[in-house]
Structures are given as C-alpha cells and as structure tokens.
Amino acid sequence: MSAVLEWLTARQEEMVDALRRAVEIESPSDHAAALHRFADWLVPRGRAVPGAEVEQLPDPAGPMVRIALPGSGRPVLLLAHFDTVWPLGTLERMPVRLEDGRLYGPGAFDMKAGLVQGLYALAALAACTRPAERPPVVLLCTSDEETGSDRSRARIEEEARRSRAVLVLEPAMGPEGALKTWRKGVGGFTVEVRGRAAHAGGDHAAGRNAIVELARHILDLERLTDYERGTTVNVGVVSGGTRSNVVPERAVAEIDFRVMTVDEAERLERVIRGLAPHAEGFQVHVEGGLNRPPLEERMTRELFALAQEAARGLGFEVAAGGTGGGSDGNFTAAIGVPTLDGLGAVGDGAHGPSAATERST
C-alpha cells in the first residue's frame, strides 16, 4: 500500500496538470464533437499505462473509453464519466485556476478529477504490482451520465456483472471526503390532464378546465413527499392552456421523485400511475417511472468496511454519507454487485470548483 502511495505522491504535480488539461477540453453531454475531442485526449492517456488495453467504444452521440489493466481473478470495475453539465464556452467566464491548493474549473469536481484519479490508480498498480498480485481493473469512462446514462447503461451493467466490485469515482461528500454508501433512486413522471375546451365568455359552463383538474392532482402529488422516509415528489414544470379566453383542454405536469428503497419506489409508482380524475369530464394520463434505482446501503456495507480498513492503514479515517442524487452506481448495485461511490475528488461545492450543486441527475 505504501509503495502505491509513494508512487502517487511523487506524481502529484503531474496529476494536477492532467486534470487541468482534462478540464480545458470542454465536454458537455449534448455535444458529440466535444465528447469525441475528450476521448481523443483520454485514449493515449490510457495507452500510456504499461500493460493496459484501451478501447474506444464508438457512438455517434459520444464515445465510451474502456481502459483495462490485466490481473488475475474477477475484475474490479471503476466507473467514471467525462461529460459535464457545463455548455461549451463556460471556460471563458470560468477559466481553470489553481488557488490555495484547489483546482477550479467547469467539471473539475464532477468528475474529471475522479477520472484522472482512476487513470493514475491504474498507472500506480501497473508500476507497483505484478498481474498475479492484483485483480484485473477496468476503468470505464462514459459520456452520458449527466443526462441519465441511456446510451451507456447496458454496457455498465454488462461490465458490472463480470466484476467482483464496482468503485464509482464520483465526487466525495463534504470537505472531509466521505464516501457515498447510499444514493436515492430517481424517477420521473409526466401527468397529462385532458378536459374540454370552450369559449370563456359564450360557453364557460360547457368547458372542463384541465388546469384546475391538474392543480388538484399537483396538491395530491406534493403530499406524497415524506422526509422521514427520504421520499420526495417534486412537481417541477407545469404547462397548459392556449389563451386566457379559452377554457383549457389540456394541462401537463412534469414530476421528479426520489426514494431510498426499491419497495418505496414501487409504492410511489403504484400511487402515481393510479391517479384518477377528481371530477366528471376529465381524463388523466400518466407516463414514466423509476430511472435510476436506489443505491441501498446494504449493497455498500462490505466494501465500505474494506475502505475503512485501507484508510486506517494509511493513517486516516473515512466517513460514510449519502445523497439524493443518483449515479451509475445505482445501476450496478441494483443488479446485485457490491458498489461503493464517492471515491473521486474532495471539494467543497461552494463555488467554482464544483459542478455538484448544478448536477442534473
């Protein structure tokens, strides 16, 4: 362990330079060309790790990069993503800067720092261990995490199924760098109400006001929030109607929900899918469901104990925490693979260094 630590400590400046470069290559989730530019930087970085096999998994919307260090036994999977929530051009008003030992820049904290840590973890293992002494380690870098991982999910799950453990290099929690031992499950619904349009002056009584009906449902939905259970239901967007002198025929609400357990997700899904009209003359149509299943604490317990032991061996204590935001670790835990999250950078999220407060997932 100490050989790895020594090897890494000697390369601290090199790691900071790599992070600076990584942040300078902007890579918003929705910009295919930018994501390809980032992959073009990452692939040779992976190839520089002695013994590593690097593969770019093509996708016109944004590639994945898989860097595998051979070893013996079942692999350990490291998950990172290189897409960010920051649009191209953010660097102009938020340039990379290094101040008091902290690096600031769009996407530095979430999670290019974690990706650089992953690269150097592989390099350190390659330098300090022989293949027979270590498990194979796969660093899978995706480019669609911030938009829900629709394109990468199947591959992430496939890699996880082969692996003995998944370590997610998302940011750690708080200034003390706690690991994430739980994450809420995240889902969404669209609730559409149909009524009957009518002229607000000549024929008001014949109309069925979809906005009014939706309003009743919104109050019901908000009441499903239960902080004690860790359940939140947020009606975040509403739209409806055409003009003020028309009784609106249609109104729509978009809903985000978060839960601690799969059971609670199922309960909520039943309730929301079962929404029925409050009054005559309306139809209610519900679409959606759970996107990321919860990362339940029981799936992280064993790995967290190992992490504590390893930290003590290096002379520090590591704490556990959790968050309402999901990550790709939610997918791997849900299919039964031990998963530990928050192994990436430590940041304070107060301003510049952190995209964490602006995360979308």
Ligand SMILES: [Zn+2]
């Ligand atoms: Zn992230």
